[in-house]
Amino acid sequence: MTIHSLNNIIKLKEWKKEEIATELRKIQKMIKHHEETIRSLEEEFRKSMEEFQTKAFSNELKPEALRSYHVYIDQMTKRMNTQKESLKKRLEELKETQKMLTEAHRDKRLVERLREKRIRELRKEQMRKEQKTIDDISLKRFGQ
DSSP states (O other): OOOOHHHHHHHHHHHHHHHHHHHHHHHHHHHHHHHHHHHHHHHHHHHHHHHHHHHHHHHHOHHHHHHHHHHHHEEEEEEHHHHHHHHHHHHHHHHHHHHHHHHHHHHHHHHHHHHHHHHHHHHHHHHHHHHHHHHHHHHHHOOO
């Protein structure tokens, strides 16, 4: 394989690696967003529960308000669980994408090593040719 071909393969491997790295950053942003959303929902839920407890202990809570709180708590729990499931999926995607990035880096490095080996072989071959030429010149000059 020629050095030029290996250089082209390395470029392709680098592009693939960059593409995966971009995807990784995108997933990391989505994870951060999910975490912030979960924190926000949990904080809102905590405040609502405090308000509910305050009203419950002060006997200000009427049956329709109790039902309303029950529905709200149920909805908030579902929203938090949905966000947590999404976060879990994104974390799995992150793990898989990190694995792909590691493989892409390893693939690129492998081709770079092949190129380096080929360069060494070509240099060695060139040195043999030069030495043969020098030997031929010396034989002609001193062999006569």
